[in-house]
Amino acid sequence: MNIGIIGLGSIGQMLVKGFSKSGVASPAQLFVYNRTREKSEQFQADWPFTICASLQDVSEACELIFICTKPLDLYPVLQELAPQLRPTQHIVSVAAGISLEDLTSVSATAITKVIPTVTSQILHGVSLYACNQYVSSEQREQLLRLLQALGKAEEVEESVIETATILSSSGPGLIAGMMELFAQAAHRKSPELSVETTRRLLVETLLGTAMLLSEEDLHFEQLIEQVATKGGITMEGLNVMAEYLPPCFDQLFLMTQAKHDSLKLKTKVQFNEN
Numbered sequence: 645m646n647i648g649i650i651g652l653g654s655i656g657q658m659l660v661k662g663f664s665k666s667g668v669a670s671p672a673q674l675f676v677y678n679r680t681r682e683k684s685e686q687f688q689a690d691w692p693f694t695i696c697a698s699l700q701d702v703s704e705a706c707e708l709i710f711i712c713t714k715p716l717d718l719y720p721v722l723q724e725l726a727p728q729l730r731p732t733q734h735i736v737s738v739a740a741g742i743s744l745e746d747l748t749s750v751s752a753t754a755i756t757k758v759i760p761t762v763t764s765q766i767l768h769g770v771s772l773y774a775c776n777q778y779v780s781s782e783q784r785e786q787l788l789r790l791l792q793a794l795g796k797a798e799e800v801e802e803s804v805i806e807t808a809t810i811l812s813s814s815g816p817g818l819i820a821g822m823m824e825l826f827a828q829a830a831h832r833k834s835p836e837l838s839v840e841t842t843r844r845l846l847v848e849t850l851l852g853t854a855m856l857l858s859e860e861d862l863h864f865e866q867l868i869e870q871v872a873t874k875g876g877i878t879m880e881g882l883n884v885m886a887e888y889l890p891p892c893f894d895q896l897f898l899m900t901q902a903k904h905d906s907l908k909l910k911t912k913v914q915f916n917e918n
């Protein structure tokens with residue numbers, strides 16, 4: 645099956661890399677259209693695929709089409725594709741904050757919302773997905789096979805997809821942001837430890853922590869018990885986090901939900917106006 649990718653930014657590139665690295669799709673099966681053609685040409689040098697000259701070219705060549713533009717750039721793409729879609733085609737939107745209902749209002753065809761993650765470029769991480777009523781079981785299985793090649797795939801209700809997005813998709817950026825603050829605090833305390841060193845220590849620690857949790861199938865609490873010696877040092881750090889971090893995370897969910905909501909309002913205007 646040929647796979648179309650519209651928009652070759654972070655997520656479009658991740659999909660090309662992930663599908664190619666995993667071998668789930670051959671270069672001959674990948675068709676890419678990006679607004680700025682040079683970006684496709686540069687990327688194609690390392691990750692081969694066919695460059696399409698238009699949305700129509702993608703639509704003619706592909707049964708499954710991922711739209712990977714930013715949310716506010718999605719509507720015009722879907723609107724142009726809709727009249728030429730064949731009944732067997734399956735559209736995937738990766739846009740955060742655009743509902744299946746709005747997407748389906750433009751085209752009453754098979755559409756799935758996928759929230760991918762940049763970590764899938766190394767075939768790890770979780771893709772969230774929710775399908776509309778027109779997606780057949782065969783189309784769902786084909787998509788699932790691709791998503792599972794990128795790591796794990798988890799079907800979620802749309803009502804919780806935005807909260808889950810913060811964990812699985814914003815997660816890599818948020819974790820990197822937390823680690824940077826952690827690294828800088830260590831450097832402030834001991835300036836003779838360079839920030840580069842504190843970052844390096846944390847990257848190896850992150851890797852070891854994730855692998856240990858996964859390989860030993862540990863809950864966070866079980867790992868904490870292994871690390872925090874009773875009456876020892878780590879417990880002091882955990883106590884500080886228990887005091888200060890819950891309001892920080894509550895605020896984080898509040899603000900990211902507010903952003904999701906404002907994005908939904910803006911995109912809804914596009915969908916309803918037309």
Ligand SMILES: NC(=O)c1ccc[n+]([C@@H]2O[C@H](COP(=O)([O-])OP(=O)(O)OC[C@H]3O[C@@H](n4cnc5c(N)ncnc54)[C@H](OP(=O)(O)O)[C@@H]3O)[C@@H](O)[C@H]2O)c1
Binds near residue numbers: 761
């Ligand atoms: N980044 C993430 O971790 C992440 C995770 C989950 C979901 N998402 C969703 O993924 C989508 C893309 O995010 P991103 O971070 O990959 O954005 P991005 O890096 O800004 O990439 C967007 C790409 O879309 C292209 N584009 C815009 N309009 C187009 C059109 N009409 N036809 C073809 N290509 C077009 C842009 O081309 P130019 O080269 O001309 O700018 C650009 O390469 C968003 O909807 C976002 O909500 C992102």
